[in-house]
Amino acid sequence: MKRKDFLYYSAMGMGAFLLPKTSLFARTIDPQEALMERMDVRLKKELADAALNAAKSKGASYADIRIGRYLNQFVSTREKRVQGIANTESYGVGIRVLVDGCWGFAASHKVTKDDIANTAALAVAVAKANAKIQGKPVQLAPQQGYGEVSWQTPIEINAFEVPIQEKVDLLMEVNDTAMQNGANFVNSMIAAINEQKYFASTDGSYIDQDVHRIYPNFNVTKIDRQSGKFQTRNALSSPMGMGYEYLKAGPEDKVSGVVTRYKGRYDILEDVKAAAQNATDKIKAKSVEPGKYDVVLDPSHLWLTIHESVGHSTELDRVLGYEANYAGTSFLTLDKLRSGNFNFGNENVNVVADKTQVGSLGAVGYDDEGVKCKKWDLIKNGILVNFQAIRDQVHILGENQSHGCCYSQGWDDVQFQRMPNVSLQPGKNKLSVDDMIKNVEKGIYIIGDGSFSIDQQRYNFQFGGQLFYEIKDGKIVGMLNDVAYQSNTQEFWNSCAGVCDESDYRLGGSFSDGKGQPSQSSAVSHGSSTTHFKGVNVINTARNI
C-alpha cells in the first residue's frame, strides 16, 4: 500500500481497514495508526530553540539538539509458532555542547521546555568538569546553517503500515516451505526501523528526517541424528534502507546461478526453499582440503570482507587512536595517506564512501551533526586517497568541510564518526560471473556471509560463509564444507584478479555494526560485484569434541 493510501484511509477514520483481521475484534485504536502519531515540526523547533538558548546562556560556544523518536518492530517466528511481536518506541532528546573547547553531552526522555533547559545545563556542567582533563581544544569545521529542511527515505511501502498479520502469514509460509523441503528447524523474522529525528544547531539548521530500514532474515537447520551433525543456512537477504517493497521481488531482481541471489528486492519464499535443500546438501558435502585457492566471492559474502577490512580501516577516528580502547586502531596512518602512493590494493580496487546511495542503510539527507551527505573516494586505482571524517576531525586531513558521516544510534547516545556505505566499484570491462569462474583452475566460490574475525588494526582476517562450491578447471564441481579463508588486508586486496561488471553489482550490509563506548549500533551497506582473488589461504574448520 502506498503512503498516500494510508493517509487517505486514516483520514477517513478507517485505520482498522489496514488490519482486515481486526474486524473480529472491534478496537478503537489500531497499532499502525498509533505508530503514525508525530510531533508537529513547529513544536520541535520551539523545543530546539529552548535547548540552544539555554546552552548558549550557560556559556556554550556551540550546541546541537536531537529530538528523536525511534520506532522498532520485530516479528519473529520458529516453525509453526510466532515467538514474538514487539513494537518499541523510544523518545527523548540529546543535547551536545561545546564549552571552552570541550564537548559535553546529556540526554533525557522528558521532552518539555523545562526538562530540555535542565538537560542543556547538565551537558554544559559535564563539559566544564571535563575541561580540566581536556587536551587540545576541539576544532570544529565550519558548517552553514540550512534553515528548515526535511528528508525522507524514498520508500514505496512503509513497513509499519503493513498489517502485522501479513508479516506473520508470510513468515509462517516461509517456515512451512522450509519444513516441507526437508528442514528440521527454521527461525524467521522481519525487523523494521523508523528513525524520526529532528536536528537543530546554533549554526541555524533545523532538519527533520524520516529514516526507514528493513531486514527480513531466516535460519534453516538440518539435523543428522545418526552422526550427531547439524548444518544451517541463513537467508541471502540483506538489510536495506527501504520499505516493505524490499519483499516484493520480480524476475528482474533475481540473479540466477548455482543458487539464486537477489538484487534490490528479495524473494524470501524462493530463497528458503533453496536454503532447506542447501542445508541438506551441506550435511553430505566434502570437507575442504586446506591450502591455497583462488576465491570467487559473491556480493552477499564480499560485503562483510569490505566492511571489516576497508570500511573500518579507513575510519579516521581509528587511525587517530580514538577507538584504541575498544574497536581498535588501524594499520592505515596519516603518513600512508599523505604519501599519495600507498597501495591498499591493486589497480582493480576502487572503493567509494557514499551516504546518498538509494536503498542503502547509510543513506540520509543530513548526518547527525547537520552536514549534508555526499559521496567521496577512499581508494582509487588501488591507492589510498581519503578517510572518513566528521566536523571535529577534518582539519587533520587539511580539509575544511566534514564528510557528513556522523551518527548516533538514539537520542540518548552522543553522535560520533560512523562508517558511511563503503563499496567496491564494479569492473569497467564487461565480465560475467560465469566468465570469471571459467578462468579459475583451483578455487572456491563463496556465497553468503558466515563467521568473521579481524584484528584490531585490520591486518589479519578470517571469514567463513554460507555456501562453498569447489571450482576445478573453470567449472563448479560440487559443494564443500568446513571452509574459512585467512589473509592480510593489503595482501588480499593486491591479489584481486578481477571484478565483475556493474550488471552484477549488489548491496549487502549490517543492521548492527558496533563501535564506541558505550557501544553504539549503526546500519551500513556495502556494494560490490562478484570478485576474484588469487592464491588465498583456506583452512579446514572441522573438529571433534
Next chain:
Amino acid sequence: MAILTKEEAQSILKKVIGFSTADECIATLGGSEEGNIRYAGNAVSTAGAASTMSLGVSAVYGKKVGTATVNEFDDESLKKVVQRAEELAKLAPENPEYMPVLEPQTYDESPTFVEATASIDPMKRADMVGKSIAISKQQGLESAGFLNNNTGFRAMMNSKGLYAYNKSTNVSFSITIRNQEGTGSGYVSNSFNDVNKLDTGALSSVAAFKAKNSAGARAIEPGKYTVILEPLAASDLVSWILRGFDARSADEGRSFMSKKGGGTRLGEQLFDERITIYSDPTNPDLPSATWDGDGLPLKKTTWVEKGIVKNLAYSRYWAAQKGVQPLSSGGGGRGFGGGGGMVIQGGNSSLEDMIKSTERGILVTRFWYIRSVDPQSLLLTGLTRDGTFYIENGEIKFPIKNFRFNESPIIMLNNVEDLGKSERSGSIMIPPMKIRDFTFTSLSDAI
C-alpha cells in the same frame, strides 16, 4: 528521577495492570542513570550523562501475546501502551508454548546496590579518569579509556500479583595504553558494584607496564602451544561455553551439548575433572538480581562439577514438556547467569607459579574479535591482543607478535594443566588457566 524506589515502581505497575482488560498482563519497568567519560590520546574525547526509563507491557488473550514499550509515564501514556499491547495480542496467532504467568514468588536479597557508586557525579568521574591519564602522561605513553557508572532499577509485575524489584549499581573501567611509537600496547578492564573497589590508577599502571614491555614483539611460528591465560583471556573463551547450557537446543540436536544418536550430554564428563562451574546471584563479590525475566527465583546452581555436566537450563515451557523443574539460566549479562554470579572455581597456583612451571609457552593478556566458526564443536576464532609474551624455562623471555587462534573452549577445558585463584573479571569469577596444545593458526601484525 529515573531511579524509582520499590514502592514508586510498584505504584506505576499497579496502575498499568489495572488498565489492562486482557486475560493476563505482565508489565516491566526499568530505569537507569548513567554517566561516562571516554578518553583517547591522554585527553577526554566524549563524555555524557543520560537518564532513561522504559515500560514494557505484554498483554495476553488465551495464548496470544502482544508486547509494546513506552518511555512516557503519565496516565494517558500508560493507557495507550496497554491498549497497544492488547491490540497486538489480539492480532497475534496463538503461541502454543505460552506459559501462564507465575503466582507471587519470594526472592533472596542480593547486595547489588552500593550508595557510593550511585552518588558518583561528573567531578568524581573526571578525578578518576585524571588519575589514569596522569600515569600514562608521566611515563610518556598514550592512553585511551572508558569509565562508565550506572545506577539502575528493574521491576516487574503480573496480573496474578507477582512483584519483583531490584536496584543495582555498576562502575566499569577499561584502558588501553600504547607507547608513542605504536609498537607496544597494554590493556586492563574490570567492573564492580562498589566504586571503592576500583582503583583506576593501579589498573592504569598495569596497562602501562604491558605497553612498555610488549614493544619490540618478535614473530614466532604459529602452531600448538601451552598457553597461560590471564583471567580476562580465560573469560573471553569460557563465557562461550556458558551460553550453551540450554536444554532445548541440546535436546533438538543443535548444540555441542547434544549427544550423537539423540539426547543430551547431561551427566557426561565433558571437561577435565578440575573444572567446576556454578552460579550464585548472592555472591558478595559478584552480586546480581535474584529473579529472571519470567519472575522465576534465581538460586545457587551447579552447572559443572568436577568436569561432569550437572544441570542444563530449562525454560518453563521446555521443563513442562520434559517433566522437570524449570531452571533459569538468568537473563542478560555476559552470556549467562543473570548478568553475574557465574563462578569458575579455581585452584591454588599463582600466575607466577604457572609461568615458573612452564618450559615453553605463551602468556596471553586477552583475546579479541572472537567469533564462532562451528557451533557443533564450538570452534572459535579470534586473536591475542595487548600483551602476548613468550615463556621459556619458567621465565617470560620476550614479547611476541599477536596470533590468530582457532580453538574450541571445550577442547581447551579438557587440556587443563593448572588453575590459579578465581578472581572477578567483568561479570564472572574466573581463574588464570594453564592450557596445553592451544591452536594458533596465523600471525598478525596488529599491535
